[in-house]
Amino acid sequence: MSRPSILPAHTDPGSQPLLTTPLPAQLRLWLQGASCCVEVGQRVLKHQLLAEADSEFGVAVHAPTSGHIRAIGPLPQALPDAPLLDGLQLQPDGLDEALSLPAESNWPALSALALAMRLQDMGVMGQHGPLLPLAWAAKASPLALLIINAVENEPFLQADSMLLCEQAAAVAEAMAMLGRILQPARLVLAIQQEQGAAINALRSLAADQCWQLEVIQAPYPAGDEAQLLRALARPEESGNSLCLPVAGVHAAGRAILHGEPCISRIVTVSTALKQSHNMRALLGSPVADLLTCAGLSSQQHALVHGGGLRGFALPDATIGIHQHSHCLLVRPRQPALTAQPCIRCGDCASICPSQLQPQELYWHCSRQELAQAQHWRLADCSQCGLCSAVCPSQLPLLDSFRLASQQLLLAEQQQCAADAARQRHRFRQFRLERDKQEKAQRLAERAAQQAAKLAQQAAEPTSHAEPTATAADKQAAIAAAMARAAERQQQRPAVAPSVNSSEREAAIAANRQAAIEAAMARAAARKAAQEAAKAAAADAPAMAKDEDQNKPGLNQQQQALIQAAMHRANAQKAAASSSPASLDQDKKALIAAAMARAAARKAAGDETEQDK
Amino acid sequence: MNTPVIRLAPTLASRNRQQLLALLPAIAIQLWQWGPPALLALASASASALLADSLGLAWRRQAIWPGLRQGEALLTAVLLSLLLPDAAVPLLCLCTGGAILLLRQLFGGSGSSLFHPVAGGLLLAAPWLPAGLPHADIPLSLALLAGGLWLLWRGLLRWQAPLGLLLVVLIALPVGSGWLLGQSALWLLAGWVMSDGSATPITPRGRLVYGQAAGMLCISFVTLTTQPDAGVTLAACLLLLSASAPLLDRLTLSPGPRT
Incomplete structure (x- = not known):
């Protein structure tokens, strides 16, 4: 055979x-992967564009003759069991x-x-x-x-x-x-x-x-x-x-x-x-x-x-x-066939051009076991229909393979869409977190600068010390509040469930670091405000004496803050430039943060010593 | 459901009809040898088979006429009446009906019966068969051989299992297996029972192994024991090996290389 x-x-x-x-x-045209660019009732000429391709897989549709568009809507497809597809009716x-x-x-x-x-x-x-x-x-x-x-x-x-x-x-x-x-x-x-x-x-x-x-x-x-x-x-x-x-x-x-x-x-x-x-x-x-x-x-x-x-x-x-x-085949009407059970004759397997085992495939496809069907190489089936043509039991082999392939294709498309959505979601989360970090950093820097400025102003010998001190107090408090708000804002996304990957770990690490730094900035601002108040309370000669003592301390503090900000900026730049941050960069950022923290602590220690 | 425009192979009913057609010369010879009683036996076995099949179909809540139309019950009856020419008519009816009910309908109809009803029916009737060495029936054997060759030419005979059996019988000629070739039961079981798909492995390799194993088992039983009837022995071997068909399937069936 x-x-x-x-x-x-x-x-x-x-x-x-x-x-x-x-x-x-009447002409009935399908719009597969194409979006309609004419309206119902419009007169169109032959060769006029009716719909243009809206995806990689669609093609444009042109009017086969001149006439009026009568309807745009779902039409039945030629494929068995296929859903209605958008189409348009043209009356020549x-x-x-x-x-x-x-x-x-x-x-x-x-x-x-x-x-x-x-x-x-x-x-x-x-x-x-x-x-x-x-x-x-x-x-x-x-x-x-x-x-x-x-x-x-x-x-x-x-x-x-x-x-x-x-x-x-x-x-x-x-x-x-x-x-x-x-x-x-x-x-x-x-x-x-x-x-x-x-x-x-x-x-x-x-x-x-x-x-x-x-x-x-x-x-x-x-x-x-x-x-x-x-x-x-x-x-x-x-x-x-x-x-x-x-x-x-x-x-x-x-x-x-x-x-x-x-x-x-x-x-x-x-x-x-x-x-x-x-x-x-x-x-x-x-x-x-x-x-x-x-x-x-x-x-x-x-x-x-x-x-x-x-x-x-x-x-x-x-x-x-x-x-x-x-091709269209016209045949006399025949009564519907009744499929008999498989008698395991093996003819389908011997005729299959892809060397499949259609009887096994049919068993799994008719039971909707798509994973097993894939194991039996459903993907290699060219749907040639020879197995259906030789089956003595007249089983609908080709139909079931076609249906199963359609289902697999649909599942694959859904999987692709879900993957794309997940990717988009991940990128959005990453972007939001990055924006928040940048904002927090800007706020913290501004707070630190203001605090430093206030401290400098307070340290300078001025005749109207009292009002300056209260203004500095207020400004420092505002800066501290802003830093706190930034910190709170940052802590929120860390609580929200996010994707589990190295990205998430990097984001959490960056978050924590930013929180610590914000706290540090707050502490520094408070200290500066205290200093300013103390300076304002003291009298002029004492202030002049204080100035000599305080200046190096303040400078140190300022330097530490600037250093910390620079480190932070570096770390964040590194994190931003490579979104799925590699471990090395993570580590570097953490080390930089730790160094900055140490510097700040040292500065604070100096301060307390000098206070004593 | 779509019906393919082109049919490349006969349907199940037509296959069974052609298998019956291939048995016509053998039936004619048996009628000539045994006379009218053989005709009576054939008719009553057929009636019993049809009755048992329709009972089974009704019990399984299947449509009766489309099932009977496939002609499998009739084929079973004709095969059994050819295998048991000297059995009493009630015994023949009983074992035909019993085999169809027990081995086909109880297993879920044709295609899912693991054991072939003809081999089972022969084994059911074995205890009541007259003892004595069966004589060689050369004309019947030749008629069956001719029918088998015709089926082979029509492309309706899965030839691997019968070939395996015949190969073993020919190789074992020095041991004294030559008298088996004159037994009509051997040709009948080889051509009409071993070529059936549901009781044998589905791959060509598996079928060849199945046929060879059946041959070896049968010859060793016949030569080593005093069981004289080759037909019953071979039927028992076939039933035994049918149980191993799923194992042979597992061993020989694979999805094939991925492309």
């Missing part, structure tokens, strides 16, 4: 012409009035990042989000291998073959453009052997181009990025290579070379009777319109969105097509 022989072979679109769908009565007015398109003449001057952003603004989508991932483009690392993926990955898909047959020259142009801007060492267009018509269309063009045509011959999930890279990338290239879908590359060519935003795509509508129609449809066209165009009615059939293995049932035919709608 080998894979290539049991899958229905790819059928070429052949002589079937590319249809164009008539203008639908049939005039198809277009904006004039400014073509970019100096595109060779664009950088990779500028190109990526331009493509995002033009609404060109790749596998996930914008065609060129912005994070990748911002890194601007040299590209070793650029793969343009034109492999029809699933049975019934024909859209890429059709595009290559119809627009081979435009695709070649777009590839040359990408090659010129991104400068990859090797540019490869990957195509499957069965796509004969597309290969013929490209062969004649590939002769004197900067890219080469790689015809690959591999079983089913060969069009997946990982498999393509494994098949085409040399070992040294696999690290920095990029894989882009050919439809996106074609749209990129239109956008950059002709200034035309991406507003349509080719969709294959296929029935079980091997009939298929390829049509170019405007984005947002309801599925029912495409069926009508193919001569089918949506009432009598069950609809599947996607290819033969990965497709999922569409609940109703009013859903609009989007950039990933390669």
Whole structure:
């Protein structure tokens, strides 16, 4: 039971012409990662910007035709069990009035990042989000291998073959453009052997181009990025290579070379009777319109969105097509299957291209044991759907893997958001504490300066000693009160619960030190005030005598205070410059504080001696 | 629930139908050998199996018709009536129904039964079987072999365990295991019981080990003791080794290398 022989072979679109769908009565566009910039009731022209990308992963949305915006709000998505997504409804007015398109003449001057952003603004989508991932483009690392993926990955898909047959020259142009801007060492267009018509269309063009045509011959999930890279990338290239879908590359060519935003795509509508129609449809066209165009009615059939293995049932035919709608399968309605228990036949494990054990994965996924599912390599599942297709018990293996992956992704996003919030909170706490410390320091310095000034004033022999002394008294008291207030303010955040890390320890240490210093400043101020009062009480000759004795003491005190302030400033600067303070810096700050304290104590000791 | 557009393998019901189809030549030969009583035995065993299965399903509060439609009960009945051609009809009915109730429904239905009901049913009937050396039944054996090869060609036979058994039997030919190859019970158990997934390990390596262990146990019992019936001995060995299937799974099953 080998894979290539049991899958229905790819059928070429052949002589079937590319249809164009008539203008639908209503267009439904989704705004994924984009914020709307039009209003309800507004008339818009073709190619007009309707929504611009608001995140790294969103793309802009443009009006596929002229008309009026009828509603903006949540719309059902095509994915099963997916929540409603914001979207807008556009009612075409049939005039198809277009904006004039400014073509970019100096595109060779664009950088990779500028190109990526331009493509995002033009609404060109790749596998996930914008065609060129912005994070990748911002890194601007040299590209070793650029793969343009034109492999029809699933049975019934024909859209890429059709595009290559119809627009081979435009695709070649777009590839040359990408090659010129991104400068990859090797540019490869990957195509499957069965796509004969597309290969013929490209062969004649590939002769004197900067890219080469790689015809690959591999079983089913060969069009997946990982498999393509494994098949085409040399070992040294696999690290920095990029894989882009050919439809996106074609749209990129239109956008950059002709200034035309991406507003349509080719969709294959296929029935079980091997009939298929390829049509170019405007984005947002309801599925029912495409069926009508193919001569089918949506009432009598069950609809599947996607290819033969990965497709999922569409609940109703009013859903609009989007950039990933390669294919619509129309099948006769069938009664719902009843899944039988697993009989442990092991077929899923033997067919799995990623060498997983789908039966174990299914067991854990269906019981919501996501940790165990990760242990059984849920992350490596490419969701190719082969296990579901071979399961004799018709278990919904692919559905359960898809659901579990969605849940894991959601959990991961929530975790990321929580981490970011925690980081923000930590930084805010750190900032607040730093600000408080700085404020306290400023206050303490000012208090010390004022005290020193007062002491000096008091020490000078003046005729009006009494009023000066009382003023000095008051000012010293004010300074002391301010220092106390600063201290109290500082003590509060230390009590509040904060994050436990080295940061917190550093903050506590700095806090304590600041408190001690504030206390010291207070003591010094009080002493200075006492001194001033004493000096004022003494008489003039005694004062003159005192002056000789007191001056050196006061100077000493002043010096100690200044020294302490300088040390403190140094310590705080060190703490501020490196927020997660290393232990060494912490230690240094503590030592400096201890030195300052010792100096102050010495000064105080001198004082008391002199007082005696 | 989404139904995949493309089915790459037959469904469970179709698998069981094809397994029954592969038994048709053997049934024809048995009818030719034993005459109308064999037909009666087959019909009553089938009725008993269907009754027991629906009883079990009703007791487990499962939908009866979708369960019966899978055809596992019918397959069990046909296999047991082929294995016990000379048993009395009531005994056959009793052990068929008993095996299905005890070994399949009591364990939670098909897929979760650790011990294969056919091997269990054979063991249940063993004490009442007529003693005496069973004769080699070459035509029946050949019919079963042909059916097995057809299943293999259809891709419906998990061949690792039967291959392990046959390898051991062939290697042990000098010890005197050649007469086993003429026993229809050996082919039946190898092709239709050992290829069943729920009573054997799930990995190819585990199945190979399982088949080899069953072969070695069976041959050593047959040559070292005086037990003459190869079918019953092999069934007992299979039941014994089915208990080790979870262990073999644990030893051989791994998530694989992370990429």
